[in-house]
Amino acid sequence: MPKLQVALYWxxxxxxxxxxxLAIGDxxxxxxxxxxxxxxxxxxxxxxxxxxxxxxxxxxxxxFNGAIRNSENEHLAKLLxxxxxxxxxxxxxxxxxxxxxxxxxxxxxxxxxxxxxDTASTDNxxxxxxxxxxxxxxxxxxxxxxxxxxxxxxQTVDVDYFIPGCPPEERTTWLALEALISGKLPPKGTxxxxxxxxxxxxxxxxxxxxxxxxxxxxxxxxxEPDKCLLEQGLLxxxxxxxxxxxxxxxxxxxxxxxxxxxxxxxxxxGSHFLTALASIIDATxxxxxxKILDGIVDPAGTFYRYSLPDAMINRARIKx
Amino acid sequence: xxxxxxxxxxxLCNWCxxxxxxxxxxxxxxxxxxxxxxxxxxxxxxxxxxxxxxxELGADGVLVLGCHPGDCHYAxxxxxxxxxxMLLKKMLPQxxxxxxxxxxxxVSASEGDKxxxxxxxxxxxxxxxxxxxxxxxxxxx
Numbered sequence: 001m002p003k004l005q006v007a008l009y010w011x012x013x014x015x016x017x018x019x020x021x022l023a024i025g026d027x028x029x030x031x032x033x034x035x036x037x038x039x040x041x042x043x044x045x046x047x048x049x050x051x052x053x054x055x056x057x058x059x060x061x062x063x064f065n066g067a068i069r070n071s072e073n074e075h076l077a078k079l080l081x082x083x084x085x086x087x088x089x090x091x092x093x094x095x096x097x098x099x100x101x102x103x104x105x106x107x108x109x110x111x112x113x114x115x116x117x118d119t120a121s122t123d124n125x126x127x128x129x130x131x132x133x134x135x136x137x138x139x140x141x142x143x144x145x146x147x148x149x150x151x152x153x154x155q156t157v158d159v160d161y162f163i164p165g166c167p168p169e170e171r172t173t174w175l176a177l178e179a180l181i182s183g184k185l186p187p188k189g190t191x192x193x194x195x196x197x198x199x200x201x202x203x204x205x206x207x208x209x210x211x212x213x214x215x216x217x218x219x220x221x222x223x224e225p226d227k228c229l230l231e232q233g234l235l236x237x238x239x240x241x242x243x244x245x246x247x248x249x250x251x252x253x254x255x256x257x258x259x260x261x262x263x264x265x266x267x268x269x270g271s272h273f274l275t276a277l278a279s280i281i282d283a284t285x286x287x288x289x290x291k292i293l294d295g296i297v298d299p300a301g302t303f304y305r306y307s308l309p310d311a312m313i314n315r316a317r318i319k320x
Numbered sequence: 321x322x323x324x325x326x327x328x329x330x331x332l333c334n335w336c337x338x339x340x341x342x343x344x345x346x347x348x349x350x351x352x353x354x355x356x357x358x359x360x361x362x363x364x365x366x367x368x369x370x371x372x373x374x375x376e377l378g379a380d381g382v383l384v385l386g387c388h389p390g391d392c393h394y395a396x397x398x399x400x401x402x403x404x405x406m407l408l409k410k411m412l413p414q415x416x417x418x419x420x421x422x423x424x425x426x427v428s429a430s431e432g433d434k435x436x437x438x439x440x441x442x443x444x445x446x447x448x449x450x451x452x453x454x455x456x457x458x459x460x461x
Contacts, residue, residue, distance in 0.1 A: 105414065271369040274411065278368075278404040284389070284396075289403050293410055300414035312372040317416030317453070 004060045004180065007039040007051070008090075009080055011066030011073035012100040012150065017091040018042045020167030021063070024174050034181050039080075051079055059084040061180055063163075067093040067100045067309065068151040071132075072144035081157040086185075088176070092166035092259050094153040095191075096269075097309030099166070101150045102301065104308045104315035108148045150309045162191040166259035166306060169245045191261070196243025198263050199256045203238055203247040205229065211282035215295030218254060229255045230280075233295070235302055240266070240273035259306050268312045270303035326446040329374040330355045330383040330439070331366045335393035336428045337385035343432030351436035352443035355383065362386070363424075364397025368408040371422060381421045381446035383438065388426040398426070420445040421452060 010018060022028065038059060039046045062084035068074050081087050092098035103111060116122065116129050132145050153159055163176050176192040179185055186192065196202050207228045216233045223229055229236040229250055236255035238247065242263050249256050262269035277296075283289045296302065304311055332338040338359045344351060360366055363386025371382045384405060386398040405424040412422060423442050427435045 268369045268372060271367065271372055271408075274407055275367050275369070275404055278407040279400055281403045283403070284399045286402065286406065289406050293407055296407070296410070298414075299407060299411035303411065312369065312376040313415050313417070316414065319416070 001034075004035040005058060006035045006037050007059045007062045007080060007084065008037065008042075009039065009062065009064050009066070009076055010042060011064065011076065011094070011153075012069035013066030013091065013093045014099070015042070016167040017065035017093070020091065020165070020170070020173060023167075023170045024177070025170070027174055027177075031177060031181070048076070048079070051076075051083060054083050056082055057085050061086045061088060063088050063090040064153055065089075065091040065094050065167075067097050068147075068153065068156045069100055069103070070144040070146050074147075074156055077153060077156045086160045086180075087153075087157065088161045088163060089153040089159045090163045091168055092164060092261065092306045095162045095164055095310070096261055096307040097150050097152050097314075098259075098306045101152075101307070101309040102305070103150050105300070106316070107318050108146050110318070112146065149315050152310050155309070160188050161186070162189075164191055164193055164242060164260040165245060169248070171246065172244060191242065191264075193242060193244030193260065194246075199238035199241045199243045199245065199247050199250070199260065200228075202243045202245065203228075203250045203256075205250055207231070210280040212277075212280050212292070213282050214292060217297070223253055225253070229253075235277070235296065237273055239276045240269060257305055261307060269307045270300070270311055273303050274299070324447065324451055326354050326380040326443055326451075327378060328355045328381040328383055328439075328442060328446060329379045330357045330385065331360050331363070331370065332357050332427075333363045333365075333386045333393075333398075334359055334361050336387035336391065336426075337363075337435070339429035340385070340427040340431045340435040343429065344435045345432075347432045349432055349436045351439045354443045354446075355439050362392065362394050362397035363401035364392070364394065364399075366401060366404075368404055371408065375417065375421075375452060378452075380449075380452045381423075381442050383422075383442055384424045385427045385435070385438070386424075388428055391428065417452070418449050420449060 039051055062080045068077055089095045093100055112129050116124055117127060130143055133140055133142050163172060165172055172193050205228045206226050208231060210231050212233055214233050218234060223232050234255040237258035238256040241256055241258045242260040245260050262272060266272045281289060281292050283292055332341055341357060363384055366384050374382045386401050389398060392398040425438050
């Protein structure tokens with residue numbers, strides 16, 4: 001059997017997904033037995049031009065991590081889609097936008113101004129801001145164009161499978177790789193993860209009926225070791241997040257932040273968590289509800305931490 | 321912009337507000353024709369996702385009407401709606417959705433006049449705000 005031709009790419013991401021790929025440990029040797037990696041900027045020296053020269057669909061599988069934030073990301077997404085039989089959105093950035101997607105609360109000029117002009121530690125007397133083209137004596141240089149809106153991979157090209165997580169847990173990555181190696185692939189569009197309705201199903205903490213009088217941030221309290229974190233007033237996202245990760249965060253006393261994306265059947269993860277949270281607030285008077293809600297300091301940023309570009313309202317409307 | 325007619329989606333609870341709207345009709349109370357009513361069994365049935373989806377699909381404003389506190393047919397569905405919509409209202413400005421585009425209010429089956437007042441009020445406020453657009457150019461202008 002010929003070896004699988006595999007490509008890996010990172011677009012707007014932090015590099016964590018690359019490490020997550022390696023987190024499968026010695027199983028990587030098993031992967032090397034059956035697959036050749038033909039393109040992986042972080043690890044091997046293949047250039048974009050090499051990919052351009054490949055014949056269409058000559059790559060069997062592309063694991064694409066990172067969101068689409070600039071023209072380079074978009075170009076590579078389209079190029080790799082053209083060259084690959086199977087395109088996989090690997091990790092939360094590619095699946096739903098993730099942390100880079102929080103930039104959708106702003107637009108390009110706000111971000112560039114803040115980064116290059118307005119921050120207190122910036123010394124930029126010439127007010128230099130990156131340009132897509134600049135002429136120097138040696139010739140013309142170009143930079144990718146920085147977009148106003150961060151997009152997911154599936155908003156840019158056709159995607160076959162989704163692997164959730166920021167980054168995907170080792171077990172999730174291996175589940176997907178096993179399916180690829182064995183050729184037992186699920187239907188197109190499947191989110192590949194161990195079946196569990198929500199993170200709560202994976203979480204061993206004891207759960208009761210939830211009634212909340214006050215919300216806390218993780219640094220404000222020391223949570224009881226065995227009791228549901230949400231019941232203790234921490235904004236634990238487990239109720240509205242796809243399970244399969246094994247719930248490592250709540251088991252380490254940290255609330256779930258929602259990186260595995262919405263549970264099956266839900267499209268807008270943020271409002272789903274909002275709905276769940278508001279329902280368990282133990283108050284009926286507007287003044288008291290308001291006081292309890294003041295404990296949620298950044299609702300949109302908390303609810304859409306990983307999924308703003310994939311949400312129903314996928315960016316903030318900025319008045320000109 | 322002068323010929324802009326706001327599209328407003330209104331979620332009305334079956335037991336109070338939908339009947340309040342009916343009463344407004346049978347009493348021949350004049351009110352703005354901009355509202356598209358959707359009957360739900362209870363304001364507690366209205367998920368915040370419904371409201372975001374309405375905006376996504378082109379609504380300029382969204383109205384949720386339920387029974388007065390204490391009068392809910394299902395005892396406390398409207399309290400649930402109150403908590404959810406208060407939290408949603410806290411979040412909407414972060415997404416650039418003006419406060420006046422969304423309103424939760426209570427209209428009983430006998431309050432046809434209040435129904436008309438609420439509908440006229442949100443219609444005029446949304447008219448003043450102009451059309452709601454979610455889509456924005458991806459590229460730098």
